Amino acid sequence: MTEDDLQAWVDDALPAGRRGEIDDYLAAHPEEAERVRAYQAQKQALKAMFAPVLDEPVPQRLQTLAKPPVAVDPQKRPILARWSLQRIAAGLLIAMVSGVAGWLGHAQYQSADRVAQMMPLPRQAAVAHVVFSPDVRRPVEVSADQEDQLVAWLSKRLGTPVRPPKLAALGYELIGGRLLPGNSGPVAQFMYHDASGQRLTLYVTTENTTNRDTGFRFAQEGPVNVFYWIDGKFGYALSAGIDKGELARVATAVYDQLEHK
């Protein structure tokens, strides 16, 4: 009597005639009998547990996929029907973000030993900008209508008071903000938009340890223009896909407000 025989007994997979032999064996070995009956019960329980899935309506996206894709049957099926719009949109977004991120990252990954290097401030800010600013539904974690909570939360997490500058006079309104991981700890991102929907992000880090203030610096990271400066332990970077002159105007306003806080 082998274990395989007993398993086959559970699954009723024994050759004709053999089953009787096993029955006799089990009659003489009650412990074994109890064990294989437990397996039988287990099998039935598993079937019962997942049986309801068989009765669930098959989601449309899966039904659609039961039909041949375009390449197999070009006449019948427009590509949009097979690939739901959501999937296409998601794909495009991923392509866009990875395209930009790849472009931004290519210099960083030229040699393996540089991978571990910390990302410089303007690049961090630009990546955060391209990741979050295209998001229509959830561009921020806490929106501007809860500005007090946003300020309290980010200040607490960064361990120092941070406050979004007011840029309404320049035509930019606060959308809200979020917390992000920086090189070694939390950083904050505030997002603004103008009447046309153009988005602008201010990235605030408290990770600066070199204690060397800088004036305005400009960096172009792919399609994103970035003005950044370091002030004490703070690093600021203002990113947007707008032209350098306009961005400089906003950056000056931000700088002035932060200086006179």
Added chain:
Amino acid sequence: MDNAALLAEIPRLRRYARAMLGNRAAADDLVQDTLERAWARHALWRAGSDLRAWLFSIMHNLRVDQLRRPGVPIHSIDEDDLEVPTRATQNDRLEVRDLEFALRQLPDEQREVLLLVALEDLAYAEVADALGIPVGTVMSRLARGRERLRLLMEDRPSGANLRVVR
């Protein structure tokens, strides 16, 4: 490969994927990937051979690929995930949860064999074929999986059927 035949297999693929992954959205994503790959490779399917076993082998290979890929599993959260339809009846709910929980404790390779045999009633040779392993391996995984599941179910103290929070 026939549309109607493929459509008819979807409920079974979904059931197996759900039992394997324990998560509706992830399971349906796996089924979707399986169907896409099936069409991409339909030329490789030998007419007359068992479509079901072939689909399960595609699903298995996709899963192996996924598990090999490093990184954090990510799945989207949509409204579907919020309803949790396990079973209509309430009184055997704890029992069902216990079994489901115990099933999650099995190593992937044992759960896979166990479910193909228990849910799909595949013959051992078909399981071996779908998973690309010898029949002997199927048998030993089946025996170990069943025994482990039995012990897990017996171990729970009676009366304390609460599911362990993962």
